[in-house]
Amino acid sequence: MDTQLAPGLERFDGYDLQGWLSPEPPEGIVVPRNLRRQSDSPHELPADHFLLNLGPSHPSTHGALRCILELNGETVMSSEAHVGYLHRGIEKLAEHRRYSALATLMDRGDYAASIMGEWAMVRAVETLGEIEVPARAEWIRTAAAEVCRLASHLVWYAALGVDTGAMGVFLYAIRDREDCLEILEALTGQRMMFNYLRPGGVAADWCTEADLKLRRYLKKADEYLDEHWEALIGSDLFQQRVQGVGVVPHDMALSFAATGWVARASGIDWDLRRDRPYGYYDKLDFDVHTMTAGDVWARTIVRFDEMKQSVRMLEQLIEMGPPEGEHIAKLPKVLRLPKGEAYGSVEGARGELGVHIYSEGGDMPYRMRYRPPIQYHLALADTILPGQMLADAIVTLASFDFCFGEVDR
Amino acid sequence: MSTETMSTVGMWSTAFVHVSCILAIMIFNGGITIYMLRKVLGHLHLRLGPTELGPAGIAQLIPDILKLLVKEDRHPNRTDYWLYCLAPAMVFMPVLAAYAALPFSETLIAADIHLGLLMTLGFVSLVPLGVFAAGYASRNKYALIGAMRAIGGSISYEIPLILACVVPVMLAGSLNLREIVLAQQASIWFVIPALPSAIIFFICALMETGQVPFDMAESESELISGFSTEYSAMRFGFMYLAEFSGNFVMAAIMVSLFLGGWTLPFVPDAIAAPIAPVIFVAKCYLIIFCFMVVRGTLSRYRVDQFAALGFKKLIPITLIWTLVFAIGFKVFTMWGGGA
Numbered sequence: 006m007d008t009q010l011a012p013g014l015e016r017f018d019g020y021d022l023q024g025w026l027s028p029e030p031p032e033g034i035v036v037p038r039n040l041r042r043q044s045d046s047p048h049e050l051p052a053d054h055f056l057l058n059l060g061p062s063h064p065s066t067h068g069a070l071r072c073i074l075e076l077n078g079e080t081v082m083s084s085e086a087h088v089g090y091l092h093r094g095i096e097k098l099a100e101h102r103r104y105s106a107l108a109t110l111m112d113r114g115d116y117a118a119s120i121m122g123e124w125a126m127v128r129a130v131e132t133l134g135e136i137e138v139p140a141r142a143e144w145i146r147t148a149a150a151e152v153c154r155l156a157s158h159l160v161w162y163a164a165l166g167v168d169t170g171a172m173g174v175f176l177y178a179i180r181d182r183e184d185c186l187e188i189l190e191a192l193t194g195q196r197m198m199f200n201y202l203r204p205g206g207v208a209a210d211w212c213t214e215a216d217l218k219l220r221r222y223l224k225k226a227d228e229y230l231d232e233h234w235e236a237l238i239g240s241d242l243f244q245q246r247v248q249g250v251g252v253v254p255h256d257m258a259l260s261f262a263a264t265g266w267v268a269r270a271s272g273i274d275w276d277l278r279r280d281r282p283y284g285y286y287d288k289l290d291f292d293v294h295t296m297t298a299g300d301v302w303a304r305t306i307v308r309f310d311e312m313k314q315s316v317r318m319l320e321q322l323i324e325m326g327p328p329e330g331e332h333i334a335k336l337p338k339v340l341r342l343p344k345g346e347a348y349g350s351v352e353g354a355r356g357e358l359g360v361h362i363y364s365e366g367g368d369m370p371y372r373m374r375y376r377p378p379i380q381y382h383l384a385l386a387d388t389i390l391p392g393q394m395l396a397d398a399i400v401t402l403a404s405f406d407f408c409f410g411e412v413d414r
Numbered sequence: 415m416s417t418e419t420m421s422t423v424g425m426w427s428t429a430f431v432h433v434s435c436i437l438a439i440m441i442f443n444g445g446i447t448i449y450m451l452r453k454v455l456g457h458l459h460l461r462l463g464p465t466e467l468g469p470a471g472i473a474q475l476i477p478d479i480l481k482l483l484v485k486e487d488r489h490p491n492r493t494d495y496w497l498y499c500l501a502p503a504m505v506f507m508p509v510l511a512a513y514a515a516l517p518f519s520e521t522l523i524a525a526d527i528h529l530g531l532l533m534t535l536g537f538v539s540l541v542p543l544g545v546f547a548a549g550y551a552s553r554n555k556y557a558l559i560g561a562m563r564a565i566g567g568s569i570s571y572e573i574p575l576i577l578a579c580v581v582p583v584m585l586a587g588s589l590n591l592r593e594i595v596l597a598q599q600a601s602i603w604f605v606i607p608a609l610p611s612a613i614i615f616f617i618c619a620l621m622e623t624g625q626v627p628f629d630m631a632e633s634e635s636e637l638i639s640g641f642s643t644e645y646s647a648m649r650f651g652f653m654y655l656a657e658f659s660g661n662f663v664m665a666a667i668m669v670s671l672f673l674g675g676w677t678l679p680f681v682p683d684a685i686a687a688p689i690a691p692v693i694f695v696a697k698c699y700l701i702i703f704c705f706m707v708v709r710g711t712l713s714r715y716r717v718d719q720f721a722a723l724g725f726k727k728l729i730p731i732t733l734i735w736t737l738v739f740a741i742g743f744k745v746f747t748m749w750g751g752g753a
Contacts, residue, residue, distance in 0.1 A: 055555065057555050057556075065635040166713070169635075169714060170635065170713045171626075171711070171712060172455075172626070172710065173458055173711050176461060177460060180460055240713065242627060242712055242714075242715065245716075245719060246713060246715075394717065395559070396630075396633070396636055397716065399635060399636050
């Protein structure tokens with residue numbers, strides 16, 4: 006029987022995908038090739054192992070991750086991550102957008118912390134065009150980025166709570182995030198997808214409303230963070246769940262090019278804000294927290310400390326006040342960059358977020374490359390999943406804080 | 415009509431009335447618990463719960479129940495159809511039967527059985543069987559993992575649960591729930607001499623009813639909805655109702671064993687006796703409220719930690735405590751000349 010199948014489809018003749026309880030495979034079921042395990046050909050699935058398709062629509066895959074897990078009882082034997090469900094071709098689209106319009110695309114990369122993507126892009130453009138950025142713009146960018154970082158980290162914290170079963174913390178974190186989003190709304194006019202940063206500055210000046218809202222938030226921020234610590238991170242039950250789970254050893258973090266808090270939790274003392282200062286960070290006083298354990302617990306602590314440092318930085322920024330001057334450099338309406346290439350990167354909410362722009366001259370990039378930190382961490386997560394319990398695998402995935410707008414681009 | 419037929423008819427009609435009353439209580443309890451759950455969890459989570467329909471949103475129950483009733487009853491392809499249909503009943507019926515021996519007051523008991531406590535616990539421990547049937551018949555891996563976890567949980571918590579009941583039974587000298595309450599009325603609430611048992615019973619009741627931190631069988635973030643993933647409409651409604659009724663049954667057993675059932679201390683009998691069922695139900699909802707606060711606050715155990723808690727901690731602790739208490743009780747009754 007040789008019926009013609011569409012390309013990419015293969016006749017199913019192996020194990021029963023729907024349930025391993027029935028020994029005989031179903032007749033004539035056709036499955037897409039990507040549903041089959043890559044290790045199909047080298048070895049058959051042992052009789053007591055089964056496949057579990059986790060995602061792309063699953064309560065705890067945070068976006069559109071699909072993991073095909075081979076389970077033995079509750080233990081993950083192998084894992085295969087599939088991405089691309091949110092692919093929009095951002096890099097290709099960028100080849101047909103003027104430099105000032107790239108921010109809208111960057112927003113839709115890491116959509117939980119949009120300012121970071123925009124900043125990486127404008128940094129690349131500014132390096133290539135040798136554009137001088139006014140101090141006031143740098144101050145506003147730094148403040149907006151730190152508020153955005155807080156908003157993004159709070160989503161991670163909320164999701165971590167839900168994934169460990171503590172529904173309670175979710176809405177507490179969302180309450181704080183609401184405050185952060187209101188600050189950004191007052192500043193940029195949007196709650197997400199800000200489209201705020203421009204080559205040479207920012208789209209709108211710092212305003213009284215944002216100032217007031219930021220001051221109001223900072224007054225209670227420390228108290229709120231302590232509350233979060235008490236509600237989830239300080240509890241014994243949570244610590245039992247996360248300590249020693251999902252360990253990323255130091256050398257593994259290095260070889261997988263882990264950045265941001267994943268690297269810092271594995272003992273790599275590296276933070277772009279401190280080591281390659283940009284924006285206003287060289288004028289701010291903050292600590293970079295590093296841990297060596299590399300487990301979910303270490304990542305949680307490092308990230309939680311980042312939130313505290315963000316609050317500290319915002320307090321210092323508010324105390325300094327925005328420097329006088331223009332909020333955007335005087336530039337021609339249509340920005341044309343010389344031939345050449347440049348890389349701009351920032352310490353994003355999820356690690357080193359970089360944009361590489363190659364210009365052939367003209368008002369659009371010839372090629373843009375987006376470096377999503379999460380993609381590197383995803384490979385890392387996929388590697389450390391085998392050997393864990395299913396419940397731990399969920400917590401491990403949650404601890405990497407995936408954002409699939411960024412991975413799939 | 416002979417007297418024998420008369421008595422048979424009488425027996426059946428009494429049974430019918432009893433079962434109808436219990437069903438009514440179950441449905442009523444379901445309604446109250448849904449509303450309470452939403453309000454309590456809502457306020458714990460900085461929300462308000464339902465507010466729009468009726469005073470304080472209480473009428474929200476009506477569309478909720480209507481929705482369950484009129485929804486399309488779907489079942490996935492290639493399920494084990496009969497078992498799939500039967501499973502909600504297998505979850506529902508034991509809980510229904512468990513109500514029989516609950517003493518709402520000295521006289522208001524559907525079946526005043528001599529081994530009432532044992533019977534109730536026996537019926538309650540049949541529930542995981544229905545859960546397993548549901549997970550197995552659904553032909554969904556998430557459901558099956560959830561079902562397996564339910565069985566694993568059942569093995570780990572049944573023993574400490576029953577051991578925790580031993581101390582009050584020793585104190586009362588009876589397995590009849592009514593007599594246990596009467597014994598507390600005569601002396602003190604057993605929560606005072608048997609506090610460790612009461613705490614362990616509370617933990618095991620949380621496990622029994624499958625609530626956070628012990629909701630592995632459902633664990634929404636891992637298994638989507640666990641054993642009930644493939645259920646919808648009223649079949650799901652029955653599981654839901656059984657879960658809430660399970661809460662009530664466990665709370666009622668706890669109230670009868672440790673918290674003096676329908677009695678109140680320092681209140682003369684003349685006042686307490688007419689409102690005995692109200693006191694009993696109010697105490698039950700107080701316990702359910704405690705369940706909900708725990709549920710809204712804690713995070714979930716991992717399945718192996720859960721088993722370790724049952725086998726390595728709860729069972730040894732209850733065994734030692736029961737032994738110590740039994741020796742102490744024996745010595746006390748020998749020297750004190752009977753209690």
